[in-house]
Amino acid sequence: MAFKIIASQCTQCGACEFECPSGAIELKGENYVIDPKKCTECEGAFETQQCASVCPVPKTCVPA
Ligand code: SF4
Ligand code: SF4
Numbered sequence: 863m864a865f866k867i868i869a870s871q872c873t874q875c876g877a878c879e880f881e882c883p884s885g886a887i888e889l890k891g892e893n894y895v896i897d898p899k900k901c902t903e904c905e906g907a908f909e910t911q912q913c914a915s916v917c918p919v920p921k922t923c924v925p926a
Pocket of ligand 1: 884
């Protein structure tokens with residue numbers, strides 16, 4: 863399981879990249895993307911998905 867970023871809603875603020883405990887978020891070209899192979903859904907690290915909790919745009923980091 864992994865989270866994904868809805869590109870059309872993302873403002874490219876970059877906040878999520880630094881909060882991800884798995885290093886799964888990267889700027890690729892013009893979009894921040896979550897590598898589904900690296901995303902752990904924050905299991906074992908945090909109670910809530912950090913990308914979704916820091917993202918200023920509601921429902922932009924969502925379950926894939
Ligand atoms: S759910 Fe957690 S591990 Fe997955 S991309 Fe978001 S912050 Fe990273
Ligand atoms: S925190 Fe949200 S708006 Fe900011 S780069 Fe990540 S997904 Fe995009």
